[in-house]
Amino acid sequence: MSDDNHTLPYPDSAVEHPTLVIPGKVDAAVPAKRRRWPWVLLVLAVLLALLVVAAEFIARSVLPGIVRGMVIEQLDLPADQQLDVEAGGILLPQLIAGRLDELHLSSDRVTLEGITGAADVTATGIPLRGGDLASANGTVRIDQAELTTLLARSELPIESLALEAPNAIASGSINLFGTSIDVSLTLTPGAKDGDVTMTPVSATLGGVVLDAQQLNDRFGSLAAPFTQTQQLCIADQLPAGLTLTGLKIEGTEAVIDVDVNGAIATDPALLDPGVCP
Known part of the structure; x- marks a missing residue:
């Protein structure tokens, strides 16, 4: 027998040999x-x-x-x-x-309550199962006709009103020394303790423009309504749950700021008109 073809020895069983993995057979x-x-x-x-x-x-x-x-x-x-x-x-x-x-x-x-305008209100902490609101406030924008109606009970001679930010120009007539005189008042509106305030800036009497000091000099105590800040309660023209906190003129509108009582959601009486003292 030729020795050209050598016979490979059997692997030694005592020695570990790596396992060959056949591709495609892995689970x-x-x-x-x-x-x-x-x-x-x-x-x-x-x-x-x-x-x-x-x-x-x-x-x-x-x-x-x-x-x-x-x-x-x-x-x-x-x-x-x-x-x-x-x-x-x-x-x-x-x-x-x-x-x-x-x-x-x-x-x-x-x-x-008879006042017509654009309203914008924001409420927070609104309970869905009933209860008071945590807070609420808003603004109401009204035109000069509505503001005229709102101020109708003022002691000022307001027959018509024109809005020229930041003031309101009130026109009317007064009886002075037995004579009816046309008067025009320039007023700056505001709010105090829930009431509307109107602070005179100047007055035009018979075509003559007079400031507060000149009015006092000429007419003394008779000029008081035209020189002193007037305060007007409008609580009876708003729901009792609303309190006036601000009033200013923007453009040709009066902007009224109000605070809303959170109990208005549970107390029907707060939806009724308020009361003026």
Whole structure:
């Protein structure tokens, strides 16, 4: 026999040898399942987020209508009253907690106790299961005709009113020494202790412009109504739950700032007209 073809010896069973892995024979089932878990969780998270967004959208669609209906009923406003309602923050947590953080109500034209104007009110801490508001305040914008009506009981001779920011120009007539004299007063409006204040700046008598000092010099105590700040209660022309906190002229409108008693949501008496002393 030729020695050219050598016979390889059998492997020594006492020595460890590496195992050869044949490609395509590895069981990949378990690792594949494990790799699918992150995708399943991601899909579930996306579905949950979509549900939350949908619920928030529904809440924002439904809530304004509910609030609008309640306000219109409480204030006895017309059924077709234009009233925009906007809630602040994310609604779902607030609805679950039973308390809204903030509500913004606005109307381009609304009539309360005979006063018509544009209203803008912001309320905070609104309990959904009943209770007082944490706070509320707002502004009412009225034109010169409405302001004239509001000041009708003033001692000042106001037959007509023109608004020229920051003042109001009141025109009328007075009886002085038995003679009727046309008078025009330049007044700066404001608020104090819930009342309207009107501070005279100057007066025009018979075509002559006089400041406060000149009026005092000429007419003495008779000029007091035209030189001293006049204070006028208008509480009986507002719901009792509203307190006047500011009044100023902006452009051709009078801007009235009001503070709202939080108990107005639970006490019907605060919706009735207030009382002047």
